Amino acid sequence: MRGTVIDREEVLHVARLARLELSDEEIEPMARELSAVIEHIARIGELDLADVPPTSHVVEVTGALRSDEPQPSLPREVVLAQAPAVSDEGFLVPSPQA
């Protein structure tokens, strides 16, 4: 296998951060594929970017905030209608600590 930038251990660490379960057979291909992509994107390390400001938004926007006026929101039952499980007018989820 060619240069592994990211190994099995690190894949599992990142998956935990991403709240993503990976099955055993997903882990090795993920390490291999991510390593290939990361090797490619690491080429931006070659550029001299010392005095370059970062861009987070491309088009100048001023006065983007809308006026602070209350607007009606969607009715609760309409929103809850799409949830996998509801209870007492709220989203039902398993206990954080079973």
Added chain:
Amino acid sequence: MSDAGILELSARAAAAAIDAGSLSAGELFDAYRARAAEDRSAGEQGLNCFTWVAPDGQAPTGQGELAGVPLAVKDLFCTEGVPSQSGSRILEGYLPPYTATAVQKLTDAGASLLAKTNQDEFAMGSSNENSAFGPVRNPWDRERVPGGSSGGSAAAVAGALAPWALGTDTGGSIRQPAAMCGIVGLKPTYGSVSRYGMIAFASSLDQAGPLTRDVADAALMLAHMSGRDPRDATSLQIPAAIALPSAESLRGVRLGVPGELTGEGIEEGVLTSFRAALELARGLGAEITEVALPHAPHALSAYYVLAPAEASSNLARFDGVRYGMRAQGAQDLLEMYTRTRHDGFGPEVKRRIMLGTYALSSGYYDAYYGRAQRVRTKISEDFAAAFEQVDFILTPTAPTVAFRLGEKTGDPLAMYLNDYCTVPMSLAGIPAISIPSGLSDGLPVGLQIAGPAFSENGLLDTAHALELAIGFDGGAPRV
């Protein structure tokens, strides 16, 4: 009017025929609805363009300039009460309680929702093979991909299953499928169309735009969907109203050709078509010069840091709590999250979430995300310098013609290289259009024209003049 005659009409011509009374809105809608429904029921045997088709007997009621013109909409646009799944299992069966602004504006102008189009899951892909609802096929050759991620929209327009379609472009997802299907695709200036109700991929890059039979239809659709929306703080009022293009000459227009995007890595047939288009442009009176975009070769690397980073954050909302599917049998909340995301996301989406999470994680942030944002600045500066010398920049849209289904699915990096020519414009937020420049081995080739922010009217005029000179007859083989 005969069905065959109806299918030949541009959206513009169809709207005019309805207005003049020579065609009824119902007749037009039914002709397309029947074709779309047939494709949907054909499954694997069809092109698999659609994830939903309007039910039979639904007469179009729209009033306005687009009255009665059927509209196909990429699955990731929320449409009230109509499945909107962004090509993902995790949103299977999701019926949004509201409609995206871009769709609302077009229907307010009279357009009728015909169908939702298949796409790569969460718009992540360049071949439409990442859809949870199966790959889309290219109407020019069923064994080939239509491009992606707006592959269903492009194939539907090319195959005359819709008069026009709405797509989105993050790194090329309108332009590249338009190129591979032999139609027109426009990515407008970032911010000119509201992102409200678009299921997000990478918010600093995502932009809605038209996929159409010709340049004037692209202008017509953009004219009706652009503008500031209080629900999207990054949306902007375009300085000048979008006009229908009319230019037939390019006299006095300065066109730039960047060596970085017109040489290495572009296949010969594509380059031959590109050079022929340059000759036509010269014949129309354009002045053609070389320009430099020295950081463009690094755009792909920066993009594959920034887009996955934004995606890893945007897709955190899919956790099995408020909408979509939930994995059953989890013992606690964390397990419910991780298993829902394991079961609901496909391989490419998992890869990008992992890549983005990695790039943002402690110890790597500066090396990847921070640097990529600086590369983005350099790319914008390159374009700004080039646009001091020329009005528009020309490149091929995609490095290759449509490739075979399965050809690149095993090699994510090879798949990403499809975006080589389109990603620089996305990072700079500037408008770019792909128009067909001809065929290579019987498959369409796209010509990309890019301009400064908010240069849409000039861009559309330039594309229109070239479209006339190229004379692409547009016909994908019809089913």
